[in-house]
Amino acid sequence: MKVGIAGTGAIGLSVARALDAGDIPGFQLAAISARRAERAAEVNGALATPVSVHDFAGLAEHCDVIIECLPPQLFPEIARPVLLAGKTLIVLSASQLLQHGELVDLAEEHGGKIIVPSGAMLGLDALKAAAVGTITSVSMTTRKPVAGLQGAPYLVKNGIELSGITEPVCIMSGSVSEIAREFPANVNVAAAISLAGLGPDRTTLEIWADPGVTRNVHSVQVASDSSDFTMSIEGRPSDENPATGRITAQSVIALLRQMTATLRIGT
Numbered sequence: 001m002k003v004g005i006a007g008t009g010a011i012g013l014s015v016a017r018a019l020d021a022g023d024i025p026g027f028q029l030a031a032i033s034a035r036r037a038e039r040a041a042e043v044n045g046a047l048a049t050p051v052s053v054h055d056f057a058g059l060a061e062h063c064d065v066i067i068e069c070l071p072p073q074l075f076p077e078i079a080r081p082v083l084l085a086g087k088t089l090i091v092l093s094a095s096q097l098l099q100h101g102e103l104v105d106l107a108e109e110h111g112g113k114i115i116v117p118s119g120a121m122l123g124l125d126a127l128k129a130a131a132v133g134t135i136t137s138v139s140m141t142t143r144k145p146v147a148g149l150q151g152a153p154y155l156v157k158n159g160i161e162l163s164g165i166t167e168p169v170c171i172m173s174g175s176v177s178e179i180a181r182e183f184p185a186n187v188n189v190a191a192a193i194s195l196a197g198l199g200p201d202r203t204t205l206e207i208w209a210d211p212g213v214t215r216n217v218h219s220v221q222v223a224s225d226s227s228d229f230t231m232s233i234e235g236r237p238s239d240e241n242p243a244t245g246r247i248t249a250q251s252v253i254a255l256l257r258q259m260t261a262t263l264r265i266g267t
């Protein structure tokens with residue numbers, strides 16, 4: 001299958017490299033999309049087999065599977081042409097699915113598929129299994145280094161300055177739906193958890209800026225009629241983007257491998 005990568009930053013570049021190295025059987029990197037021509041040339045220069053460069057419509061036309069690894073605000077621009085063409089969209093900016101439910105309807109109408117990888121999170125398998133029964137609560141806490149939150153729309157709008165803090169500060173708590181509007185680049189993990197479990201209105205989230213952590217730390221507590229469980233993950237930052245955990249790109253690679261595997265483990 002031909003793969004197109006939209007956005008060649010921390011996640012897109014890692015996945016492009018793995019495809020280029022032949023590490024993902026059954027999938028071939030066919031095209032990329034970059035903000036600037038210079039970036040596309042730089043990425044192609046680092047690949048053993050350079051690929052064509054397209055705009056989003058071009059990726060939709062030439063590829064079977066398109067991996068969205070873009071700044072969150074560009075999500076509808078890539079999602080529409082891909083889903084209209086009935087192709088498969090792998091979504092990293094998962095928070096955007098909460099604002100753009102209409103794109104799921106578009107996929108349904110045109111035979112497109114939307115896949116949200118586990119990304120920087122764990123336990124979506126157990127959560128989906130619990131959701132077959134009755135989940136009573138899902139509460140999540142995310143702790144981030146101050147640098148990972150800087151520039152978030154909510155902080156800018158409310159003039160909240162985090163650079164001098166010496167103690168952890170809870171900067172927002174509420175439902176995932178409420179928080180996703182204010183921290184679009186920081187709640188992809190929470191969006192995925194909410195979509196797998198109780199939904200964004202009933203999944204609660206606290207976001208903490210913590211000067212004592214150097215990694216994003218996500219903890220989730222789940223209560224259900226089949227099981228109660230607690231999950232926690234400390235992601236090591238990627239080299240290219242400290243706000244993005246290294247495991248995120250690895251999760252996409254694992255997802256692609258699973259799509260053609262004879263033996264699949266996990267839900």
Ligand SMILES: NC(=O)C1=CN([C@@H]2O[C@H](COP(=O)(O)OP(=O)(O)OC[C@H]3O[C@@H](n4cnc5c(N)ncnc54)[C@H](O)[C@@H]3O)[C@@H](O)[C@H]2O)C=CC1
Nearest residue numbers: 007008009010011033034035069072092093119120188244
């Ligand atoms: N689902 C998950 O668990 C996680 C999701 N994310 C999300 O994944 C997305 C990508 O994350 P990163 O790779 O870390 O971001 P990044 O900022 O490192 O890369 C984004 C890339 O998109 C490029 N870009 C900007 N405008 C473009 C355009 N018009 N056309 C093509 N490319 C364009 C940028 O130049 C940059 O290279 C973000 O929305 C991020 O919030 C990040 C971490 C975990």
Ligand SMILES: O=C([O-])CC(=O)C(=O)O
Nearest residue numbers: 120186187188189216245
């Ligand atoms: O932990 C990460 O790598 C990123 C993160 O918080 C998110 O996107 O929700």
